Amino acid sequence: MLEIKVKKRLGSFIVDVAFSTGVAGITALFGRSGAGKTSVINMVAGLIRPDEGYITVKGRRLFDSAESIDIPPEQRRCGYIFQDGRLFPHLTVKANLTYGMSLVPRSERYVSYDQVVELLGIGHLLARRPAKLSGGEKQRVALGRALLTSPSLLLMDEPLASLDSARKGEVLPFIARLPRELAIPILYVTHSLDEILNLADMVVLLDSGKAIAEGSVEEVMSRSDLQHFAGNRDAGVVIGTQVEKRDEASGLTALRFAGGVIKIPLFDVPLGDRVRVRIRSRDVAISLSRPDKISVQNIFPATVEEVAETAESLVDVRLDIGCPLLSRITPAAKADLELTPGQQVYALVKSVAISRGSSNGIEEEN
């Protein structure tokens, strides 16, 4: 879909990345602020010119320094949703939406005006000016404006970062719906783990201008050598699951995963839906014997794979419970249990400590 290999010097900072993304779905470009995420999508959009390298979208060369190809942004067919919306203040919502659409030949449009207005639920806003819209409404209009150019790729630069959590909920479901309803690939810049959990299919991890890992969300986010990118409090693993059972009486939803069943608090979701959960290292306890008479609902038989000191003089224990699980404990706990690789233990996780993405990427509206 997107293949990129570019180098760009920006002052003393050097962006030097190479990665490719799948045919459809959402690829998250994840990294701390200042990692060069926005520079990368600006280069894809044609707003920054790389010093060298190439950019290909759907087999079309947008940039190639070796062949002196540099297609101007207006011919790249990359829809761009900016963090700050960037709606034209002098135009109504309707005129904003049709600004790009009217420049695309009818035969090349794959989505209609009515379809987009309906999909984003912005029919009641059409006569207003951007100054009269809420943050969430602005981003939905910005999304519609970009979609109506029938782009071959959507670029999103932290589209939810400037919104409070209620407004995020107004926009997130619409983004999640796009890959399936319009089969459009999305490159999504974010530094939010929650957005990755909810939206992304693939992750490219960016650090100091370099792509240091790429792969599925579960794979990349669960790698123990990459935990420092999540931050100290948020280190943990992501596990893909399928909804198996909802039990009103016990107040639990059972999620099937490679190593068995994870129980989390009841939530409204159809059986069989795919749901991603994230278990933080600091929420995982280790016991040498199976405890009984305990409130913890998730007790997984586990094999110790690795015991490693962290930079904060704590201990990260990598466990295998059918998939990777990380547990962060103190050196004292490590000494008490005398943990060594290969040892059989039990991993304990409180149900309420598990965060979940929404089913199929769409958060339930409540």
Add this chain to the structure above:
Amino acid sequence: MMELLILTPLEAEALRLSLWVSFWAVAASLPPGVLAAWVLARKDFPGKTLLDGLIHLPLVLPPVVIGYVLLILLGRKGLLGEALYNALGISFAFNWKGAAVASAAMAFPLLVRAIRLSVEGVDQGLEAAARTLGAGPARVFFTVTIPLVVPGILTGVILAFARSLGEFGATITFVSNIPGETRTLPLALYTLTQVPGGDAGALRLCVISVIVAMLALMASEILTRRVATKMKG
């Protein structure tokens, strides 16, 4: 009493000429004014300071100097004036067109300053967004940049128009004081002060000047407010 409110033919002619000359001075300098403002706000090139200085010269030089320079350049025997007349039959010497040129030269820096400030205030992110939506540089300029600069253009136009109405020194030096051709309100007023018994007439022209200037300022205020409400939805 009522006849006090009726303009004499001489007054009417001076007023009509003033409005006509000022209108053309502003209308003709608007396109180059927008271009100069945009170039000064957005482009960096060698000689930019020189261009900036040239445009602003009329603000700091005595108007008579500007009038004299115009006479040397555009007079009937002037450096450009003669060639212009021979090639296109256009002459600026001692006619209302020359008065418009003198007014335009004096008002140009005010026009450019107001528009330039406005161009500098335009969020270039919006222009980048328009590019990603498929608009080429020219379309972005006319559909995004210019509409966002409208408040600055309005301010600049009113300032330049008011400056043109008041133009005296450059006009009288360049195209002289010819009734019906170059005798605008300020020149007519000056003429009346030079003849015995002209005081009453001069006073009437003063009042007319004040009314015209006030109307221009009020029009600008109303237009600016209307644009602002439009942007707010």
